């Protein structure tokens with residue numbers, strides 16, 4: 253029997269990494285691309301050059317002049333505008349309620365950079381942002397390899413559900429008043445995005461514990477069944493980075509845009525990580541006992 257064609261949103265929600273080669277929206281070229289590739293991280297305290305697309309404020313780079321700051325700001329905002337316009341047409345339901353997170357320029361070679369273990373990109377993990385809680389929204393990430401000549405190389409491994417079943421109890425499922433936790437997540441989905449005032453929920457704390465656990469677990473890093481993913485120069489790829497375990501092994505120069513997608517706009521909201529965590533038996537038991 254022929255399988256019906258899955259929509260893009262369903263492919264993403266079923267933990268696929270979807271590649272677009274070549275990138276289907278305008279990218280910086282010529283002098284603008286050369287300018288981006290010349291930018292350098294300010295210090296190892298910054299993982300990437302980061303930009304808030306709402307006001308263009310960029311951080312984490314070595315500043316030489318006012319003109320440089322303005323040009324970088326303009327290019328990062330242009331990338332955000334082009335990426336978001338194209339993505340919004342592909343995923344209009346998500347776009348009806350998504351919140352734009354950060355745009356990043358990734359200038360460092362992933363294979364050789366020195367970072368503390370829980371910050372390393374080359375170890376398998378699900379994304380969880382210490383400073384930007386999602387409150388249960390999903391983390392959709394769009395990457396573009398802007399390296400003129402070299403592939404960017406990732407590995408992908410298990411789904412969130414598989415890792416949750418294996419390690420959730422060890423990591424420590426969210427505890428406390430279950431109904432309060434659910435209500436706070438619900439408020440996060442419908443509320444206006446206010447990054448500076450968004451509160452961390454028990455779900456955010458769990459996701460960060462899981463992120464650290466995975467990177468610190470030699471067993472998980474060695475035993476997880478992995479598949480190689482290679483992204484050619486000029487290609488783009490899209491994934492829910494909280495739903496498929498991934499690691500960035502090699503590559504220098506990428507642009508990336510993150511979006512917080514409300515679970516109310518998903519095709520499969522019951523398969524979202526926040527829903528899966530809530531359905532874990534040990535979490536339910538702890539909630540009833542609380």
Ligand SMILES: [Fe+2]
Pocket residue numbers: 377378379493498
């Ligand atoms: Fe990641």
